[in-house]
Amino acid sequence: MSTGPTIDTPNNKSGLWGFMIVPLILLGVLLAYLLTTGGGLQNLSGPPVEHVTVQQVRLPDAQTIQLTVVNDGPQEVTIPQLMVDDAFWTFTAKPSNTIPRFGSATFTIPYHWVQDEAHLIALMTSTGTVFEHEIPVAVLTPSFSGDLLWRFALIGLYVGIIPVALGVLWYPWMRSLSRRAMNFILSLTLGLLVYLAIGTWLDATEFAAELPAFIQGLPVTILIALLVLFTLILLGRREKKAGEKPSNLSLSYRIAFGIGLHNLGEGLAIGAAFAAGEAALGTFLVIGFTLHNITEGVGIAAPILKKNPGIKHFILLVLIAGFPAILGTWIGGFAFNPILATLFLAIGVGAILQVVFEVGLLVKKDDEKAQVNPLNWVNFTGFTAGVLVMYFTAFLVKF
Known part of the structure; x- marks a missing residue:
């Protein structure tokens, strides 16, 4: 008895590949047609859409302003004129004042700027569109020198390595x-890490907002954080399947790594603030970060309370968590790059969240082993204490 028409499925796999390739070929034909002819939509197109972003401002001397401008619009942009403080001014542009899509150019303006005052720069395109950028506080851009390298390293030492080491001394x-x-301390560590994850996420989105629109800073930040989180979780599961029991020491290293990326972000912010002249209360800022970060050492040491790993591991843990603050201060002070800042901080968010997952499992297993419900007042109080400690010490570092 016939039940209806049937569709033969090719047994040859090469025939199946054809079903995948043909739509791609047709899609390419459609795109080529639209790009070459406009697809009959020319009459619907409006005026050209232009958009540029000032990526970086440098003040190398008292009579020069340099702007790095990125074209993140859909087509090339020509900037024939610019104004400084409402006056048209001469300039030079390298490689050209016509910037291709996704391209950049450096504009050098021979302008005698005033120390510690604000200046407004307006870029005018060939179509009359104006893009403004304000220099809130004009200060000389630091030039690389051994003395300044050492001073920035001291800042990173004070806000990174020293407070972490002091916390480990407990x-x-x-x-x-x-x-x-001990479970109270582990729960406190959870609170610290959750707060750090939120703070690192906000820092990442702040830097992402400065990126050109075509980079899609916010979606990329979310994607990178999730990819790092899931990658680390899958690597942990792979260890368990292979019969390797993850040690608490490895968890401490992961905590130190996540905190290190967070401290890198702090270093970037501090270095950029000093370079831009926005850290008027610089010493107070350093003191605030030192108090804020001392609890990070507690979080690193918490998973290894039952077994002393030795002084060598403590030194490495402190360096992994603290040295990125020095590195970040150098980058922020001499060569700040919002793309790298966003990338590192997004990785930090994913790494910290994975550590939150691991520490939570550690607390849960320990309580279940003692036949105690993990959802208890001791753990809740520890978590709350960790969040509150980070919250109130953060009052000293907001500028």
């Missing part, structure tokens, strides 16, 4: 605590 005392007290 390790001997923490080892004397009871099981419940």
Whole structure:
């Protein structure tokens, strides 16, 4: 009995590839047609859409302003004129004042700017569109020197390595605590890490907002953070399937890595602020970060309270978590790049979230082993304490 027409499925796999390739060929034909002829939509097109972003401002000397301008619009842009403080001014542009799509140019303006004052620059395109950029506080851009390199390194040392090391010094005392007290410390670590994840995420989105529109900073930041999170989780599951029990020491290293990326972001912010003259309360800022970051050492040491890994590992953990603050201060002070800043911070968000997952599992397993419900007041109080410590010490570092 016939039940209706049937569709033969090719047994040859090469025939199946044809079904995949043909739509791609037809799509290419359609795109070529639209690009070469306009597809009959010419009468519907409006005026050209232009958009440029000032990526970087440098003040190399008292009589020069340099702008790095990126064209993130859909077509090339020509900038024949610009104004500084409402007056048209001469300039030179390299490689050209006509910037192709996704391209950039450096505009050098021979203008005697005033120290510590604001200046407004307006870029006028050939179609009459004006794009403005304000220099809020005009200060000389730091030039690379051994003395300044050392000074920026000291800042990173004060806000990164020293506070983390001071926090780790609580390790001997923490080892004397009871099981419940240790879980309180681990829960406190969870609170610290959750707060750090949120703070790192906000820093990443702030830098992403400065990127050219075509980079799609916010979606890319979310995607990178999620990819890092899932990659680290899958690598952890692979270890378990291979019969390798992840050690608490490896968890401490992952915590240090995530905190290090967060401290890199802090260093970038501090270095950029000093370079732009916006850190008028620089010493106060350093003191605030030092107090804010001392709890990070507690979080790094918390997973290894039951087994002392030795002084060598403590030194490495402190360097992994703290040295990025020095590196970030150097980059922020001498060669700030919002693309790299966004990338590193997005990776940091994913790494910190994965550590939050691992520490949460550690607390859960320890409580279940003791036949205690993980959702208890000790863990809740520890988590809340971690969040509150980070929140209130953050008052000292907001500028």
